[in-house]
Amino acid sequence: MSAAGPPRGANHAPSGGVGVPSSAGEPILAVENLVTAFRTGGGWHPAVRDVSFAVQHNETLAIVGESGCGKSVTALSIMGLVPPANGRVAGGHIRFAGRDLAALGEEEMRKIRGDRISMIFQEPMTSLNPVLTIGFQVAEALQYHRDMGRREAAAAALELLDQVKIPSARQRFADYPHQFSGGMRQRVMIAMALACRPELLLADEPTTALDVTIQAEVLALLAELKAAYGMAMVFITHNLGVVASIADRVAAMYAGEIVEIAPVNELFARPTHPYTELLLRSIPRVDRDTVSLAAIAGQVPAIGAMPSGCRFAPRCPLREPVCTERDPPLVPLRDAPDHQVRCWLRAPPGGGGHA
Amino acid sequence: MPDSVLTVTGLRKFFTVTRGFPRARTVTVRALDGISFHVRDGEAFGLVGESGCGKSTAGRAALRLVEPDAGEIVFKGENVVTASGARLRELRRKLQIIFQDPYASLNPRRRIGKALIEPMRVHGIADAAECEARAHALLAEVGLPENAMVRYPHEFSGGQRQRIGIARSLTLEPELLVADEPVSALDVSIQAQILLLLQRLQERRRLAFIFISHDLGVVRYFCQRMAVMYLGRIVETGPIPAIFKEPLHPYTRMLRDASPVPDPQVKVLTLRIEGEVPSAVNPPPGCHFHTRCPRVMPVCREVYPEWRQMDDERGVACHLHTR
Numbered sequence: 001m002s003a004a005g006p007p008r009g010a011n012h013a014p015s016g017g018v019g020v021p022s023s024a025g026e027p028i029l030a031v032e033n034l035v036t037a038f039r040t041g042g043g044w045h046p047a048v049r050d051v052s053f054a055v056q057h058n059e060t061l062a063i064v065g066e067s068g069c070g071k072s073v074t075a076l077s078i079m080g081l082v083p084p085a086n087g088r089v090a091g092g093h094i095r096f097a098g099r100d101l102a103a104l105g106e107e108e109m110r111k112i113r114g115d116r117i118s119m120i121f122q123e124p125m126t127s128l129n130p131v132l133t134i135g136f137q138v139a140e141a142l143q144y145h146r147d148m149g150r151r152e153a154a155a156a157a158l159e160l161l162d163q164v165k166i167p168s169a170r171q172r173f174a175d176y177p178h179q180f181s182g183g184m185r186q187r188v189m190i191a192m193a194l195a196c197r198p199e200l201l202l203a204d205e206p207t208t209a210l211d212v213t214i215q216a217e218v219l220a221l222l223a224e225l226k227a228a229y230g231m232a233m234v235f236i237t238h239n240l241g242v243v244a245s246i247a248d249r250v251a252a253m254y255a256g257e258i259v260e261i262a263p264v265n266e267l268f269a270r271p272t273h274p275y276t277e278l279l280l281r282s283i284p285r286v287d288r289d290t291v292s293l294a295a296i297a298g299q300v301p302a303i304g305a306m307p308s309g310c311r312f313a314p315r316c317p318l319r320e321p322v323c324t325e326r327d328p329p330l331v332p333l334r335d336a337p338d339h340q341v342r343c344w345l346r347a348p349p350g351g352g353g354h355a
Numbered sequence: 356m357p358d359s360v361l362t363v364t365g366l367r368k369f370f371t372v373t374r375g376f377p378r379a380r381t382v383t384v385r386a387l388d389g390i391s392f393h394v395r396d397g398e399a400f401g402l403v404g405e406s407g408c409g410k411s412t413a414g415r416a417a418l419r420l421v422e423p424d425a426g427e428i429v430f431k432g433e434n435v436v437t438a439s440g441a442r443l444r445e446l447r448r449k450l451q452i453i454f455q456d457p458y459a460s461l462n463p464r465r466r467i468g469k470a471l472i473e474p475m476r477v478h479g480i481a482d483a484a485e486c487e488a489r490a491h492a493l494l495a496e497v498g499l500p501e502n503a504m505v506r507y508p509h510e511f512s513g514g515q516r517q518r519i520g521i522a523r524s525l526t527l528e529p530e531l532l533v534a535d536e537p538v539s540a541l542d543v544s545i546q547a548q549i550l551l552l553l554q555r556l557q558e559r560r561r562l563a564f565i566f567i568s569h570d571l572g573v574v575r576y577f578c579q580r581m582a583v584m585y586l587g588r589i590v591e592t593g594p595i596p597a598i599f600k601e602p603l604h605p606y607t608r609m610l611r612d613a614s615p616v617p618d619p620q621v622k623v624l625t626l627r628i629e630g631e632v633p634s635a636v637n638p639p640p641g642c643h644f645h646t647r648c649p650r651v652m653p654v655c656r657e658v659y660p661e662w663r664q665m666d667d668e669r670g671v672a673c674h675l676h677t678r
Contacts, residue, residue, distance in 0.1 A: 067542055
């Protein structure tokens with residue numbers, strides 16, 4: 001029962017350098033020019049606009065941003081779970097293992113969802129069924145996708161619960177969600193998501209509701225399972241500290257667009273978009289004294305009132321006339337092609353990348 | 356403590372909860388199991404710990420928003436626990452609170468102006484015109500536009516609502532503010548705005564703070580001293596720089612090392628999975644933390660460690676530090 005491990009220095013996530021798959025080879029997921037729109041106030045407004053990224057096998061891409069920046073909508077679009085009543089994927093492609101998910105019907109999507117792509121959410125209690133035992137809920141995906149019998153699925157589910165380190169899983173197999181603590185529930189949800197050994201896991205703020213010590217446990221568990229299964233992970237969070245500890249690459253989103261994308265070490269060493277840079281300087285750090293805290297004036301624009309030109313321009317201290325006139329493109333830096341930035345001043349198209 | 360404005364001694368609060376189905380059981384939650392601390396003049400004192408450790412109850416009990424079962428609270432020489440009537444009202448004016456979710460504490464059908472003016476009227480500090488002028492000045496002080504006076508809570512964003520909550524806590528010109536997770540529900544950029552605002556107010560008005568938070572980074576930035584709580588008890592107190600440099604209690608160390616740092620070069624502590632974390636309903640015998648402690652000794656399972664004051668500033672309850 002003792003918590004152990006050397007403080008600071010133990011590496012639980014392959015980040016940067018080792019463990020990063022080479023960019024060669026077909027990515028498991030390629031999102032191209034995704035547009036997802038919602039109907040508000042009588043018109044359709046894009047919540048996600050022109051979002052493109054790729055994720056390789058065994059790679060963790062973190063999507064980071066503040067509330068309302070479109071990170072969850074991006075994940076729901078990949079899962080085909082955008083609420084049809086007032087939302088739709090309005091453009092672009094979502095290529096998963098070579099197939100375009102955006103073009104698939106619900107029937108086909110159901111075969112993929114929970115089998116080859118899984119998702120875990122922030123609040124496990126709202127995702128778990130309160131009147132079914134956790135054992136049943138973990139086994140369900142196996143019965144549905146793998147045609148297992150009840151006994152066989154139950155045995156496999158028990159093994160999964162052991163793998164996510166539910167203590168005395170056999171005794172707790174028939175317990176209900178309310179009998180578990182928040183951290184344990186999150187582990188049950190991870191077991192459910194990983195039942196069919198998905199090739200891609202979408203994790204939407206999976207540790208945000210947890211205490212820091214429990215968060216550290218769950219992050220370590222996810223990193224361990226990812227390494228064991230070789231799956232790709234899209235990890236959505238607003239916490240740059242969590243990003244630093246789990247990601248291989250990072251995409252920073254603002255107001256529905258990716259404003260910067262880079263390998264994790266590169267992004268933290270050289271944040272280039274003014275938004276990313278300010279965001280990093282606005283976190284009071286636990287490991288050293290923060291002498292001056294940067295605040296970003298104003299707030300994220302509402303979905304129906306997006307400014308023209310660069311969407312960050314109204315809050316940007318570097319703003320120049322060009323910023324409010326034309327949309328900046330996402331372009332690679334001259335000296336680091338895998339580091340892309342959407343900013344007229346810091347990353348002007350056609351070279352002159354900021355160093 | 357001579358220079359302290361608020362001194363809390365042996366504060367205790369147990370809640371009785373009946374729950375369960377089909378057979379309900381009555382359990383006792385030992386939310387505060389005898390805690391003592393003091394806050395100095397103009398100082399921000401941090402109360403940190405994970406959910407269920409009793410930090411919010413401690414903040415509320417200090418203002419008697421929940422009645423403590425036992426213990427003593429002295430504010431500037433005056434006994435808060437026994438005060439009643441006009442004396443208590445006067446104390447309440449000097450002790451105010453900021454909540455995590457200001458939206459929940461604002462009447463949705465009442466304009467902001469009225470929410471700001473009402474406390475001043477209740478306490479009879481000024482006439483109508485003077486109240487109005489003060490409300491305008493407060494809005495300006497917390498960085499809200501003039502026209503906020505005539506708008507309703509739903510018209511504001513989360514960060515602006517927290518500014519309203521802060522403005523309202525200042526209406527009676529308090530001397531001590533309890534800030535209960537004031538930035539936890541906010542986005543990072545807004546969190547920084549609010550922290551800077553609170554800091555400015557603290558300097559300008561020479562306010563003392565009890566700053567309750569689970570985020571050690573925020574506490575390190577905002578506070579001068581802190582107390583770490585675990586299952587209803589304080590396990591360590593001391594000045595911020597010293598605690599972060601060399602935590603005495605293994606729980607403080609674990610909290611510090613498990614907090615994520617926005618730097619991929621710094622590796623966060625790897626924690627091994629354990630069983631269910633104990634709660635204040637069933638604190639383990641001996642030291643409450645022994646079930647999770649990496650340095651547990653046999654004595655820890657038997658005896659709760661006595662509080663040891665290491666020097667004027669630092670104290671800890673851990674068998675590693677009993678002589």
